[in-house]
Amino acid sequence: MGPFALTKWEATLSNYPIFLEGLGTTLIAAVAGLVLALMLGIIFGVLSTASSKITRGLSRVYVEFFQNTPLLIQVFLLFNALPLIAPKAVIPVVVVGILGVGFYHGAYISEVVRAGIQSIHRGQLEAALSQGFTYVQAMRHIIIPQAMRVVLPPLTNQAVSLIKNTSVLAVIAGGDLMYRGDSYAGNMGNYGPTYIIVGLLYFLLCYPLAFAAKKLEDKQEVS
Amino acid sequence: MIELKNVNKQFGDHHVLKDVNLKVPTGQKLVIIGPSGSGKSTMIRCMNMLEKPTSGQVIVDNVDLTARKAPVAKVRQSVAMVFQQFNLYPHKTVLENLTLAPIVVQGVSKEQAEDSGMAYLERVGLKDKWDAYPMQLSGGQQQRVAIARSLNMHPKILLFDEPTSALDPEMIQEVLDVIVGLAEEGITMVVVTHEMGFAKEAADRVVFVDDGRIIEDGTPQHFFDNPEHDRTKLFLSKILR
Numbered sequence: 001m002g003p004f005a006l007t008k009w010e011a012t013l014s015n016y017p018i019f020l021e022g023l024g025t026t027l028i029a030a031v032a033g034l035v036l037a038l039m040l041g042i043i044f045g046v047l048s049t050a051s052s053k054i055t056r057g058l059s060r061v062y063v064e065f066f067q068n069t070p071l072l073i074q075v076f077l078l079f080n081a082l083p084l085i086a087p088k089a090v091i092p093v094v095v096v097g098i099l100g101v102g103f104y105h106g107a108y109i110s111e112v113v114r115a116g117i118q119s120i121h122r123g124q125l126e127a128a129l130s131q132g133f134t135y136v137q138a139m140r141h142i143i144i145p146q147a148m149r150v151v152l153p154p155l156t157n158q159a160v161s162l163i164k165n166t167s168v169l170a171v172i173a174g175g176d177l178m179y180r181g182d183s184y185a186g187n188m189g190n191y192g193p194t195y196i197i198v199g200l201l202y203f204l205l206c207y208p209l210a211f212a213a214k215k216l217e218d219k220q221e222v223s
Numbered sequence: 224m225i226e227l228k229n230v231n232k233q234f235g236d237h238h239v240l241k242d243v244n245l246k247v248p249t250g251q252k253l254v255i256i257g258p259s260g261s262g263k264s265t266m267i268r269c270m271n272m273l274e275k276p277t278s279g280q281v282i283v284d285n286v287d288l289t290a291r292k293a294p295v296a297k298v299r300q301s302v303a304m305v306f307q308q309f310n311l312y313p314h315k316t317v318l319e320n321l322t323l324a325p326i327v328v329q330g331v332s333k334e335q336a337e338d339s340g341m342a343y344l345e346r347v348g349l350k351d352k353w354d355a356y357p358m359q360l361s362g363g364q365q366q367r368v369a370i371a372r373s374l375n376m377h378p379k380i381l382l383f384d385e386p387t388s389a390l391d392p393e394m395i396q397e398v399l400d401v402i403v404g405l406a407e408e409g410i411t412m413v414v415v416t417h418e419m420g421f422a423k424e425a426a427d428r429v430v431f432v433d434d435g436r437i438i439e440d441g442t443p444q445h446f447f448d449n450p451e452h453d454r455t456k457l458f459l460s461k462i463l464r
Binding site: 123127134141146 | 300304310313328329
């Protein structure tokens with residue numbers, strides 16, 4: 001019997017609740033991770049363009065640490081370190097995943113945001129400051145709204161790879177789509193259909209995002 | 224009232240302003256003239272602390288802006304600046320450009336900011352452009368919007384940093400007309416410009432800056448008819464022919 005035999009498809013498809021459950025966990029990790037990554041990315045991105053050497057240095061350390069070590073190691077460390085830091089706390093595994101992808105992609109988004117802010121002509125900040133805006137107000141009302149248009153495409157790339165990277169949860173029994181699929185395939189031997197279905201589900205999560213961003217980008221070009 | 228006291232500004236090794244002392248009394252229309260690279264733009268940019276002096280003091284309405292923890296943002300609300308490159312906010316409409324800072328910074332109601340904004344747009348002749356975006360306007364129109372934007376803060380002092388230098392020649396006059404109109408009011412104005420006609424027509428006082436120093440200071444008449452310095456004479460001979 002080949003790896004893609006019809007009976008294997010039937011068996012795999014009939015077990016669809018397993019995949020749905022995994023998909024739910026992956027969605028939660030992705031959405032919460034993305035929110036965290038965006039917050040960190042904007043904060044550290046703005047800090048890295050501030051005039052203070054301390055905030056710039058802080059941002060540098062954060063970015064370099066998370067960009068230059070594998071996500072897998074970060075998640076392992078987090079998974080094994082959290083019980084040491086807070087032995088009594090019961091922390092769901094998915095939270096480890098959220099923190100993992102959140103901090104990891106936050107570092108990349110921070111660089112995207114920094115580049116976006118630096119692409120805005122210096123005169124914009126000067127005009128805002130000359131009108132009495134504080135630095136933070138100027139960022140919020142003048143610079144970031146303009147930078148957002150510039151950073152939308154690279155930001156979407158980050159969101160898409162964040163969704164895919166939630167699959168690191170599989171290595172710490174995170175209950176996500178990858179983990180569920182992997183363990184189902186391992187138990188039942190239906191590797192072929194399982195990985196195709198799992199891959200397809202990831203595609204269904206990611207593609208609409210990329211598509212929507214493309215549309216939005218086109219629309220902005222027109223206006 | 225603006226006062227620069229022993230102001231020095233260095234960019235690395237480059238000494239741009241050298242011990243500049245200048246007092247601009249309330250209501251005065253001061254024009255700053257000088258060759259490019261003389262430091263005149265840096266001088267006006269020190270007046271609202273867009274450039275921080277390396278040493279010396281900048282005092283605006285009795286507030287020393289160079290002091291530690293000086294309320295710079297607060298003072299800037301009453302010191303409006305018009306830039307060479309207009310620097311309108313491209314993601315906002317014309318009217319939003321006028322109302323954003325009054326609403327966010329000064330806490331003016333949206334309605335009030337829009338009412339006064341429309342009045343200033345009418346004054347610069349662009350009332351019908353209120354919902355256009357800056358990109359859709361000509362350079363001269365953009366600069367007039369920028370002037371209206373600065374007026375909508377109800378400033379006490381207006382700073383113009385080469386307001387016509389980036390404009391096509393046929394648009395310079397429409398912008399100058401607006402500025403000359405403003406000069407007829409009581410507001411304090413400092414204008415960095417190459418427009419000698421404007422200096423003659425609208426200024427109370429002209430200072431000539433060369434190599435980071437003020438070398439000539441007097442009435443327009445003194446400056447154009449009777450300059451003391453050879454450097455000034457040379458400059459004028461090149462510019463007025």
